[in-house]
Amino acid sequence: MEIYWYIIIAVVLAIFFILDGYDFGVGIIHLFFAKEEKDKEVISKSAGLFWDSNEVWLVAGGGMLFMAFPKLYASAFSGFYLPLIIVLWLIIFRAIGLEFRNKINVQMWKDFWDKAFGVSSLLLALFFGIALGNVVRGVNLGGVTNGVSIYESHYFFLPLWNSSFSPLSESPGVIDWFTIIIGLIAVVTLAIHGASWIILKTNSSINKKLISVIGKLNIALIVLTVLSLIIWNLVNPNSLDNFMDKPYLIIFPLIYFTGLIGMLFQRKIKKDLNRFLLSTAIILGGITSSLASMFPIIIPSTNSINEPLTIYNSSASNYGLSVAFIWSIIGLILVFIYAIIQIRFRSGKIDKMDYGH
Numbered sequence: 001m002e003i004y005w006y007i008i009i010a011v012v013l014a015i016f017f018i019l020d021g022y023d024f025g026v027g028i029i030h031l032f033f034a035k036e037e038k039d040k041e042v043i044s045k046s047a048g049l050f051w052d053s054n055e056v057w058l059v060a061g062g063g064m065l066f067m068a069f070p071k072l073y074a075s076a077f078s079g080f081y082l083p084l085i086i087v088l089w090l091i092i093f094r095a096i097g098l099e100f101r102n103k104i105n106v107q108m109w110k111d112f113w114d115k116a117f118g119v120s121s122l123l124l125a126l127f128f129g130i131a132l133g134n135v136v137r138g139v140n141l142g143g144v145t146n147g148v149s150i151y152e153s154h155y156f157f158l159p160l161w162n163s164s165f166s167p168l169s170e171s172p173g174v175i176d177w178f179t180i181i182i183g184l185i186a187v188v189t190l191a192i193h194g195a196s197w198i199i200l201k202t203n204s205s206i207n208k209k210l211i212s213v214i215g216k217l218n219i220a221l222i223v224l225t226v227l228s229l230i231i232w233n234l235v236n237p238n239s240l241d242n243f244m245d246k247p248y249l250i251i252f253p254l255i256y257f258t259g260l261i262g263m264l265f266q267r268k269i270k271k272d273l274n275r276f277l278l279s280t281a282i283i284l285g286g287i288t289s290s291l292a293s294m295f296p297i298i299i300p301s302t303n304s305i306n307e308p309l310t311i312y313n314s315s316a317s318n319y320g321l322s323v324a325f326i327w328s329i330i331g332l333i334l335v336f337i338y339a340i341i342q343i344r345f346r347s348g349k350i351d352k353m354d355y356g357h
Contacts, residue, residue, distance in 0.1 A: 001315075001318060001321040001322065001325065002068075002296075002311040002312055002315045002321070003311065004325070005064070005067075005068035005069070005311070005315070005321060005324075005328075006068075006295075006296070006298075006311045008064065008328060008332075009061055009064050009065055009068065009069075010287075010288070010291055012057055012060050012061040012064060012332075013057075013058075013061045013287070014283070014284055014287050014288065015057050016054070016055075016057035016058045016061060017128070017283055017287060018193075018280050018283050018284060019050070019054040019057060019339075020051065020054040020055055020057070020058065021125075021189075021190045021193050021194075021283055022047075022190070022193045022194050022196070022197035022276075023047040023050065023051045023054055023094075023121070023194070024121045024122075024124050024125045024128075024190045024194065025121075025125070025190040025191050025192065025193040025194015025195065025196075025197065026043060026044075026046055026047040026121070026194040026197060026198060027047060027094065027117050027118050027120065027121020027122065027124075027194070028118065028121055028122050028125065028187065028190065028191045028194055029043065029191060029194050029195050029198060029210065029213075030043045030044060030047075030114065030117060030118050030121075031114075031115070031117075031118025031119065031121070031122060032118075033206055033209065033210070033213065034114075034204075034206065035206075036205065037110075038205070039204050039205055039206055040110075040114060041102075042202045042203075042204050042350075042351050043198055043202065043204055044098060044101060044114070044117060045202075045350055045351075045353065046197060046198055046201045046202050046350055047098060047117075047194075048098040048099070049346055049350055049353060050342065050346065051094075051095065051098060052095075053338060053339060053342040055091075056335055056338065056339075057335065060331060060332070060335050063331070064324075064328060067316065067320070067324040067327075067328070068315060068316060068321060068324060069298070069311070069314045069315050069316070070314075070316055071154055071309070071313070071314040071315075072298055072299065072309050072314040074154075074155075075141075075154045075155055075156065075299070075309060075314070076299070078155060078156075078157065079139060079155065079156040079157050079158055080131070080134070080158065080174070081157070082158070082159070082160055082174065083127055083130070083131065083158075083160070083174050086123075086127060087124065087127050087128075090120045090123050090124045090127070091120075091124065093116045093117075093119075093120040094116070094117055094120035094121055094124065096113070096116065097113040097114065097115075097116035097117030097118075097120060098113075098117055100113050101113040101114065101117070122187065125183075125186050125187045125190045125191075126183040126184070126186065126187050127183070128183075128186055129179075129182045129183035129184070129185055129186025129187065130174060130175060130179040130180070130182060130183040130186075132182055132186065132287075132290060133167075133178055133179030133180075133181070133182030133183065134158070134174060134179055135290070135294075135298075135299060136182075136232070136236070136239070136290055136293070136294065136300075137167050137172065137176075137178055137179065137235055137236070137300070137302075138172075138236070138299065138300030138301055138302040138308070139156045139158060139172070139299060139300075139301070139302060140156050140158075140170060140171045140172070140301070140302050140303055141153060141154060141155070141156050141299070141301040141302075141303065141306040141307075141308065141309070142154075142155065142156065142301075142303070142305060142306040143155070143156055143157060143171075144170065144171075144303040144305050144306065145171070147305070149305060149306060153306040153307070154306075154309055154313075154314065158172070158173055158174045159173045159174070160173055160174050160175055161173035161174065161175045161176065162176075164176075165177060167179065167235045168234075168235065169302075170302050170303055171302070172302060178231055178232075178235055181224065181227060181228050181231060182228060184224055185221065185224045185225065185228060185286075188217050188220050188221045188224060189221060189279075189282055189283060189286065190283075191213075191217055192214050192217050192218060192221065192263065192279050192282070193276075193279040193280070193282070193283060195210040195213055195214050195217075196214065196272075196275045196276040196278075196279040197276060198210060199211065199272050199275065199276075200272040200273060200275070200276045201349060201350050202349060202350060202351055203349055203351050211266065211267060214263065214266055214275070215263075215264075215266065215267065218260070218263040218264060218266070221260065221282075222260060225260065236300070239293055240293065242292060242293050242294070242295060243292070243293065249292040249293075252285055252288040252289040252292045253285065253289045254285070255281050255284055255285030255288065255289075256281070256282060256284075256285025256286050256289055257285070258278075258281055258285070259278045259279065259280070259281030259282035259283075259284075259285060260282055262278040262281070263275075263278050263279070263282070266278065295311075296310045296311045296312060297309070297310050298310060298311060298314065
């Protein structure tokens with residue numbers, strides 16, 4: 001049952017980052033490239049019409065995590081308390097920026113909420129990338145200081161950063177030079193994804209420019225990917241062991257590199273949907289590759305005193321997992337029905353669809 005729940009939660013979170021990821025990316029593109037009012041309006045609409053249904057997947061993932069891995073849920077939500085509060089405020093400002101933009105037809109009002117939407121989207125992409133960096137790097141489980149745990153073995157607390165700013169420290173902070181690199185990868189990846197979504201769903205006047213932007217961002221992503229792989233092996237010398245022991249897991253990095261290499265030829269793509277599918281492959285491959293490299297560990301420990309949190313030592317009882325299994329099927333069916341209805345009602349270009357008036 002633990003493996004089932006691990007896969008289901010991984011799938012739900014991957015769907016969230018694919019769907020809400022283009023919302024974040026749209027915000028980044030809106031912040032840096034939307035200059036004319038007509039472009040600002042249609043680009044913000046391409047996120048505004050979908051963001052609330054996309055975030056349902058985050059709520060579903062959090063609920064499933066609570067049901068299946070309560071020890072992990074308690075540990076992560078206390079240990080990552082500071083960045084989680086920051087993320088919460090950023091989600092609030094991003095949503096308000098979208099919903100309030102057109103409530104008053106005054107340019108200063110619109111400009112303020114445009115910035116709120118764009119900056120919040122950028123920082124959300126950065127912080128979600130930093131969160132992934134923390135997960136693959138590990139945390140100081142038990143809060144070991146001078147060889148002694150000051151908390152229970154599965155608890156931890158991270159400052160936003162420590163004095164060394166190093167991921168090699170036994171007590172790292174949330175932000176260090178390794179997690180910043182992973183955060184930048186997330187920003188670039190979601191900007192590509194958001195630009196692909198804008199091209200797919202709108203007739204914005206900057207669509208042709210965005211094709212060029214995607215090409216440049218993809219080159220930057222390739223460089224960052226190579227850099228991160230080198231540094232990851234420095235931070236965790238055993239990071240590729242799972243792929244050596246279980247060669248079938250190589251399918252996940254292949255998905256990532258298929259999207260990455262395919263984007264090099266995106267100028268030749270005639271169907272906009274194919275470009276969006278390539279950016280989706282980058283996100284899907286990146287997340288699944290990270291999880292596959294760690295399995296069955298969920299949060300590694302940076303000290304040798306306390307064991308890492310795994311799907312086995314942080315899960316609920318077998319009875320709890322069995323009961324939750326029934327409710328998860330019902331919940332997933334409802335979420336998928338909601339998503340399908342949303343997609344069907346908002347299919348095609350959204351330029352003339354009404355939002356925020």
